[in-house]
Amino acid sequence: MLFWLLSREACRNMWIWNKRKGSSPELEALRRLENAMQGQNELNQAVQEQLGKLARLQYRNGQETSALLEQLGGQIRKDAEWRDTEADLRREQEARERVLQTMTDTAISWLDDLDAVIGRLHGEEQADWSRLLRMWCGQITDMLALAGIHELQVLGSSFDPGWCEAIGTRPRELSGPASAGNNEKPSEARIPYQVVEVVRRGFAMRDGALLRKAQVITLEEKSAYDESRSF
Incomplete structure (x- = not known):
């Protein structure tokens, strides 16, 4: 510069x-x-x-x-923090579900045991025990209902293989109109494969998903061959 x-x-x-000096080439x-x-x-x-x-x-x-x-x-x-939080929430949810499943299995097992004991109690001298155990059963089913698990109400209804498992049958005592000394009503006799006893309770989730089928006893149904022989 x-x-x-x-x-x-x-x-x-x-x-x-x-x-x-004037103009020049230079x-x-x-x-x-x-x-x-x-x-x-x-x-x-x-x-x-x-x-x-x-x-x-x-x-x-x-x-x-x-x-x-x-x-x-x-x-x-x-994003990394959210993924970590999401993973933590998922683990907590899975842990809660495992605890709920354990509590559910335990409560249903208690019901099975109580029902088995109630089935062996007979006579007036054991009526108080039977009422107490039935009250406990009601409390357990109420607790399960709060958790979204409901008992299948199948007693008296027609057998449904989607909800029930038949483990035995009982013969019908009524073949026609109600007879003397028979407590079965004609309307009840017309229910096909009626469930007359629940041996083991069945349960379903609140959304309708089956948790466990009920084990039941149904009434026998006469076959067409048996009905033809009755004439």
């Missing part, structure tokens, strides 16, 4: 000196050199401005890129 300034000053001095060359140097200076100035703009643009882009990277990193960290 200093060399350029000195050269320019020398050219200016020579131009002044030659101007006093003076014209100096004028062209001066014009060229002035154009180069303007070009350098324009280049410096463009370089400044480019530097500012790069800085701004760098800042924006850094902000975007920081935002992306924050989102990745949030």
Whole structure:
């Protein structure tokens, strides 16, 4: 830059000196050199401005890129934290489901044991025990209902293989209209494969999903061959 300034000053001095002497080829060359140097200076100035703009643009882009990277990193960290939280919630839910399943299995097992004991209690001297055990059974079924598990109400209804498992039959005592000494009603006699005893309770979830079929005793049904032989 200093060399350029000195050269320019020398050219200016020579131009002044030659101007006093008049026009000459050397003076014209100096004028062209001066014009060229002035154009180069303007070009350098324009280049410096463009370089400044480019530097500012790069800085701004760098800042924006850094902000975007920081935002992306924050989102990745949030996603990782959410996945960890989701995994923790899933493990807690699975643990609660296991505890609920254990409690359900235990409560149903208690019902089976209580029903077995009640089935062996006979006579007036054991009536108080029978009432107490039946009360306990009701409390357990109420607790299961609160957990969304309901007992299948199949006693007195027609046998449904979707909900029941038949483990035995009992002969019908009524073949026609109700007879003396028979407590069975004609309307009840017309129910096909009627469930007359629940040996083991059945259960279903609140949404209707079967948890366990009921084991039942049904009334016998006469076949067409047996009915033809009755005439």
